[in-house]
């Protein structure tokens with residue numbers, strides 16, 4: 230009786246539609262992203278800057294820590310020029326190698342002489358990290374720091390114990406995390422760092438969390454327990470299909486399973502650690518003039534975008550500054566063209582004016598038309614307990630498309646585990662787009678490209694799931710011609 234009274238007064242107070250809208254949102258399934266991971270997903274792309282003493286040596290990517298500090302001498306360093314590239318490429322965040330494996334520090338650390346202090350640059354009075362964070366701030370770019378855990382200059386020095394190195398690194402980490410404003414990401418490269426055990430990282434982790442609560446931690450191998458984001462298993466830009474954000478205790482796996490778990494994640498794994506895709510615009514991480522003719526083309530970058538951002542990952546794209554301290558115009562131009570092509574492609578969802586129906590309906594507030602309303606806050610969801618759904622789009626007229634994109638409400642966990650897309654010209658006979666015949670994960674964004682199809686009807690089929698679907702966006706598109714360059 231009491232319940233009825235409440236329901237009735239609610240009806241009076243808010244009207245019928247408000248009562249319909251009171252339909253509760255689906256409950257999250259399994260492990261879900263934290264606030265840092267949600268912010269990180271929104272970046273979509275991050276720039277990596279590999280710059281340091283290697284830049285001034287002859288074709289070195291992994292310095293041995295013996296090159297004299299004096300050789301570091303950029304003739305025209307301008308971090309604002311780097312930021313201009315990022316702005317033209319729509320990249321909102323950047324990570325600088327403050328110290329790579331050679332141990333040379335781009336800032337005047339109080340704990341070593343192997344730094345810009347002893348370089349010819351600005352008579353030892355310069356600070357690249359400062360110039361980098363200032364330029365980020367001025368241009369509205371989120372700054373991140375790579376402080377290489379592996380350090381051939383200090384860490385592998387015979388008189389250094391791991392304990393001593395742990396303190397050395399901790400001191401440097403504290404300098405970078407406290408003296409340079411807000412740091413949005415820190416990068417713990419696993420390369421060469423096997424002897425740095427999880428307890429060592431525990432100390433370093435505490436420093437990051439105390440000083441920079443919003444800082445995303447890239448972790449791998451022994452730093453994995455602290456990771457917000459994981460490595461994706463290769464440096465070629467190709468995430469697995471599927472690519473789950475969930476995974477499990479990666480460190481105890483054998484080699485092959487280790488790479489699979491990184492590349493594809495683990496369906497219903499017990500930790501939410503999405504994959505970050507690090508790849509360079511050139512064959513190497515550091516700048517070498519010999520590679521000016523081997524800069525990745527726009528088409529290469531578009532492939533990489535589709536197999537990283539389009540596979541539920543975030544792309545960390547490396548732009549190596551040259552000996553002047555500037556980015557080469559080819560790298561900058563290609564990144565700007567990529568952005569233009571991405572925007573051109575995805576600004577025109579060919580389903581935008583279609584009629585939408587679905588076999589699994591939760592209620593008005595979660596109507597399937599929210600899939601095409603271009604509003605990130607609204608979404609389609611099905612009824613609790615019903616994990617499948619056929620969602621049919623009837624276009625005003627037949628359109629030709631060669632690309633599609635689906636987004637899940639990631640705050641609610643990985644729900645859909647199998648899906649495909651079909652098309653038809655009479656609404657009765659359906660053909661599956663072959664490239665969609667075995668799709669599994671969705672996550673933040675899933676993109677599929679295929680041979681052009683012309684159709685008046687499109688059907689998104691949610692074929693299996695952990696829970697009723699919760700999907701943010703679905704679209705079909707024609708790829709911009711400029712992405713073919």
Ligand code: IPT
Nearest residue numbers: 417418419420449450460464507
């Ligand atoms: C590789 C590391 O093993 C891995 O842990 C991760 O840090 C990765 O680098 C980043 O790209 S080593 C590399 C030579 C494949």
